[in-house]
Amino acid sequence: MIVCLDSGNTRIKWGVHDGIEWLAQGAVAQADVGQLSRLVAEWPQPEKVVLANVAGAEAGGRIREQLAAWSPVIHEARSEFRRCGVTNLYKTPERLGIDRWCALLGARAQVSAAIVVVMAGTATTIDTLDADGNFLGGVIMPGVGLMLRSLAHGTAALPFAEGEYAANPRCTDDAIVSGVIEAQTGAIERIFSRLSDPAACCLLSGGYAEQLAGHLVIRHRLTHNLPLEGLRHLALET
Structure with a gap:
């Protein structure tokens, strides 16, 4: 199971994927980042958590605090020269x-x-x-x-x-x-x-x-x- 998080300037979008389909998706305002702790309770053992964050280091830190139980499997995505x-x-x-970068990767997978x-x-x-x-x-x-x-x-x-x-x-x-x-x-x-x-x-x-x-x-x-x-x-x- 993979958990994906897209931390934008206004909202944090998230999704849980089982390798075949999205099991759940949602979004919370940056001001309501505490709500992300519900994900840990509902999906306690993901194999991998990937985070894309453009909202700054402070916002990224708040997200990681809420997802502390997932720390060993959290990977923060970075833009690269070539991928996917x-x-x-x-x-x-x-x-x-x-x-x-993530939007481009997602688009290329579809078209x-x-x-x-x-x-x-x-x-x-x-x-x-x-x-x-x-x-x-x-x-x-x-x-x-x-x-x-x-x-x-x-x-x-x-x-x-x-x-x-x-x-x-x-x-x-x-x-x-x-x-x-x-x-x-x-x-x-x-x-x-x-x-x-x-x-x-x-x-x-x-x-x-x-x-x-x-x-x-x-x-x-x-x-x-x-x-x-x-x-x-x-x-x-x-």
Whole structure:
């Protein structure tokens, strides 16, 4: 049995896999990290625990405190040059965010063609894999929520918008929400357009993935908890 944990800026996603299927998945807020102790009680003897943490050393320490009983089998994932069919062409491979690396590994396990991998969370990352599994690079931009908050906090007259998307917005809230959606999907589609593989597709994961997917005009697919999938494959190779 493998336990996978993806510690992001806002939430800690977790999953328990028996080698055939996911037995359970869930998430807790970073502020509620104490809830992870329930995993130890419910799944007392995993063979391996793999952790991807981008929330900093302090957050990682809190997670390890809650999972102290699993300490002998906890492995903290690191970005590498090559693993699970993916070659990392980042200038300094180990500097690639582990959440992005795990998402790439999970994506490669699902698609053999070229892929644009989108993680739509606190930040939005848009990464490209070619058909040979080479990670060509990617971009990082503020996520949907951060874009909305930046306009509300950085301007005197604009609200935190709770509008709806419209092709031609006719009120301020709709104009803000629509602008954010257009910016996010436009960046995804622009990067996707650079792929020459006719079988290429876009995989989206993260809290805002479904919202963005509804406005994309390229071939795409929602894949929940993509970093967990990558962690599972990583655990099988380490």
